[in-house]
Amino acid sequence: MKGLLFAKYLDGSLSKEEAAELKAYLSTGDAARREFAAFCEDEVSLFNVLMQRSHAEPTAADRGVLRLPWRAARWSVAAAATVALAVGLGWWLAPDAERMQATQPGVADAATNGAASLAEAWPLVTGGDGALKQAPNLLDVGETAESTLRYADGTRITCRGGTSLRIDDNAASNGIKHLTLLAGALFAETSRQLEDRPLRITTPHAELAVLGTKFSLTVTPSQPSYTRLSVVQGLVRLTYNGESHDVGAGQATAAGPTVTPKVTVSEGREYSPRFGGVFFRDIMSIYESNRSKANRGDPDLFALDRLGPDASLRRVTAELPPRAHNKGGLDASELIPPAPPHGTGVWEWTSGELPSGEYNRWTAVLFPEGPLQLSLNKAVKSPQNRRYPAYFSPPPMLDFTGTWVTFTYELLKVGNQPDGTPLWEFCILLDGIPISRGWERDPPSACRFTLAGRAVYCRDLVFECGAAAPRKQPHASK
């Protein structure tokens, strides 16, 4: 057995002599090559097992503090008692061979799996006091709050403000993670799931099966009602109207009564935002909306096509809803559509002077019908009372064609500079995904968005500011 030699090859520490020895050995014939291949298989298996154990181990620690729902708790106690009996009486008295047999499916195993699978399939959530506790069956996240579900296997699901989510306790009893996203948005970072037990997420429009990936999922319950999926890493299967669509890294799709999901694969270069964060792939055309169907199903959705950008923009302007937490004095009449060059719906919103607190956030919900181009011109008042523009160039690899996307610019006062003036951190997000982050030396006193694209809709323009950041952003810890 040349295990040490194989191991040295795999960890890259072969000396020249050892490389020659390995070559000579692999040249001896099929048996040697089979031995090497089997070694590689065993290494992968060992890695898998250690990985699964490392994800499962926190479960035991968490189990003591879990307050399970009644049916789950009852089961857990019974299962734990059976495990204790099996372990206490049988296991350590048995010789090796018998111990091995006891691990084959049987009563003891079923009990173990019952307790473990429930704890693995039921998430914990951070309470108001900062302590982890068992998530409720129905999770309603406040408009200005945020909540992260944590599973024992390391899976994290961050729910944004306004999200309503149900946890399926029937499925959890069988060790299956099943969530129903009723409304709102979440960003999921899932660990590798067992192939026969993927994480399942149901929305009013579609079903998702997840095996280990990062993605954002949004459900907009109001018209146009739809589910939007954007995959950052891995592969997610979305089923809509009985048809399945596999959405890979860097791809997005949407499903709902007025949109038909269609995913196309494109290979492209990787994009690394300057300040770290998520890596995206170049996407040329990941989604094509079914325009005729949309026109039939929702006359407002593609009104821009029929009425022309200006008419439609006036319409959007008129429909901007008043927001209770719009403290910045934003006036909908400030939405100004300039003459659209080359037939595209280019328009601007200028906010005018905005009050500046320690926390500022501008949000706009957009519906691009083509690749979204976006720039942000900020007028910043310097200590010398001069104004100068700052701008944000859009990441062209992101394509939110045919779906609503939330653009967010956040500015937080994070401390003081050496000269005593405040230091600000900014973050730009698309659909909750951070795409750029950096520092500002001076607070902005006025802000101007320029949105460009073919037939862009916009709704829910909101400016918020406050004395302090209302919450920690999920991306801040990445």
Next chain:
Amino acid sequence: MGDTHPSRHDALLRLTLQHQAALKAYAYGLLRDWHLAEDAVQEAAVAVIARADEYDPAKGGYEWVRRFVYYKVRELQAGRRRTLYVEDEELAALVHQSLDEQIDSASSERMRRREAILHECVSRLRSAHRRLLEDFYLRRESCEAMAPRVGVRADSLRMRLSRLRQLLRDCVERGLAIEGGPQ
């Protein structure tokens, strides 16, 4: 593409999932990096679905998918030439030949059976030994980095890891023998 051949896509996705373990072992043998091997298989799965139109079941599913994994491995190697290429071309060719010939469509099933037993074998290791394996495999610490902490030379540590692997292999073989199935 996504909805033009759903049944073929389904079949290909199932095929990829079915052979996932073997494909990872294949990629790992070539790349010598677990995480990159996972990436290669994942990206190959996406590429396989994109090229579903070209799939001919008569030509063997596993071999067809494996070809994509190989291309992805080459892409990854090209991007990180220094660290991932095996400098000795003759050795690289022999490694490739071994993996090509010996990891086949039956490997995944074999690995699944062995993993089921391996779980138990690992849990029966002494905690210090288990920690050693976790440091090496999960935390990706090199033997050189771990050696001072453990208080032995790197070569001794490598030998210790090798003995642990052999111990686990023996344990799995015994488990398979008890099951009465082929090893």
